[in-house]
Amino acid sequence: MAKYIGVMSGTSLDGIDLVLCEIDQSTCTLLKAGEFSYDQSLKTEILDMIHSTTTLKAIGELDVKLGKMFASAINTFIEQNKIYKEEITAIGLHGQTLWHEPNSEHPFSMQLGKSSVVAAQTGLQVVSDFRSNDIANGGQGAPFAPAFHHFVFDRLYKNIAVVNIGGMANITLLGDKYLGWDSGCGNVLLDYWIEKTQNKPYDKEGEFAKSGKLNEALLNKMLDDPYFSKKPPKSTGREYFNPTWLEHYLIKFSDLSDADIQATLTELTAQTIAKDCTDAEDIILCGGGAKNSYLQERIADLSQKSVKTTNDYGVDSDFLEAMIFAWLAHKRIHEEHVDLQSVTGAQKNSILGVITCN
Incomplete structure (x- = not known):
């Protein structure tokens, strides 16, 4: 070896x-x-x-x-x-x-x-x-992660989704064959907003998001973005999901609190991940977002599936x-x-x- x-x-x-x-x-x-x-x-x-x-x-x-x-x-x-x-x-x-x-x-x-x-x-x-x-x-x-996810997990587990939540989020579906794509923004907008408003590098355990209230109107506007309805193969990055993208949607929501916006951005990440995992029986998370317990909780609630991290399967998610x-x-x-x-x-x-x- x-x-x-x-x-x-x-x-x-x-x-x-x-x-x-x-x-x-x-x-x-x-x-x-x-x-x-x-x-x-x-x-x-x-x-x-x-x-x-x-x-x-x-x-x-x-x-x-x-x-x-x-x-x-x-x-x-x-x-x-x-x-x-x-x-x-x-x-x-x-x-x-x-x-x-x-x-x-x-x-x-x-x-x-x-x-x-x-x-x-x-x-x-x-x-x-x-x-x-x-x-x-x-x-x-x-994304390249699906090839490695298949190498590591496919012999042990079938019909699972492995989700890496970094700046962007990518999904691997392991079944009869493996598929994968970037679902969209992972932590990139969450980190940007909390750093801008709270001078913190990230929302630890999603506590700031939990202190706010989801705004359905803003969420639905963002979910209408063409990227989320685009069929795979697809991939993305900061050149697309960035402060300019977010500020475009916030123009008409100037009355929202910073915490409400953080809550809504967390829901955006959770909903787009959960939707893309519909065909899986269980979800396994890795990457920085796997440490956000509130985000993990929202993915579990939305998907109605078991959500764990790769640590539970013997692979360090970090x-x-x-x-x-x-x-x-x-x-x-x-x-x-x-x-x-x-x-x-x-x-x-x-x-x-x-x-x-x-």
């Missing part, structure tokens, strides 16, 4: 997750895990770049700065856990998504965090740029996404196609990722 490091920083921009996994053809075992803080100046720079105009120089420099940030976190992780670099086959580096545009005339998905910088500063080979081949073959380039990219690195090193046609809509399955050697 070979060892791989997986690195993930999602659309929430709330930290860098790192894992050390031992992987073979049938198992992916988590050996070590850690979370590292995100450089706040880089977070601000990323959000400013997404929501305003920028320059090629700024993008290029941010690419290098993120590479250095990832490399520093990886080296610290290796040192803290007394990992021998000689034992590591490769790093699976997702990178930081700056823009995801799979439906344009010239589709692409841009992740920053220069792999050559990471390889040079860690002394390890890096597998990155996982989304491009799928998009080149007509796919959405996302680090499952990072494990995905350790596993994808393993697939790339062995030149194995990843079965995503039924998820992304690609014309064929692809070998995903680009290898950068030190």
Whole structure:
């Protein structure tokens, strides 16, 4: 069995997750895990770049700065856990998504965090740029989680939905075949609103949402957004669900309290997830949203299904996404196609990722 490091920083921009996994053809075992803080100046720079105009120089420099940030976190992780670099086959580096545009005339998905910088500063080979081949073959380039969910859970459980609630929420349906798509916004609007109004990075246990009252009129306006009725394959990101999107709907609801808006945004996430899990018997949550007990409660009430986390099934919900990219690195090193046609809509399955050697 070979060892791989997986690195993930999602659309929430709330930290860098790192894992050390031992992987073979049938198992992916988590050996070590850690979370590292995100450089706040880089977070601000990323959000400013997404929501305003920028320059090629700024993008290029941010690419290098993120590479250095990832490399520093990886080296610290290796040192803290007394990992021998000689034992590591490769790093699976997702990178930081700056823009995801799979439906344009010239589709692409841009992740920053220069792999050559990471390889040079860690002394390890890096597998990155996982989304491009799928998009080149007509796919959405996302979500990738369903392939790993199938690998981990399908032999044990049938007719379940695995839901990763990060900045966006993605659904995997495991049955006779597996399907997956982004249901829409996960934590991205919840985090934005509570940070704006309460100066907190997230709504712990959904307490602020619980203190407010759901506004049905605002909720129904947001649910009318075309994305929610669009049939899969579909994927999304901050380029769509962002402060501009939210403020557009809030214009006519200036009389609502901040807590009422938080409650309504939580219901938006819960309802769109519950609706997309209709065909499953049970729901398993992972990602940051799995820690929001009020959100979990609303999904359970709306879906009338058993809702647990992947922790209940022996997989750490905090680090499952990072494990995905350790596993994808393993697939790339062995030149194995990843079965995503039924998820992304690609014309064929692809070998995903680009290898950068030190």
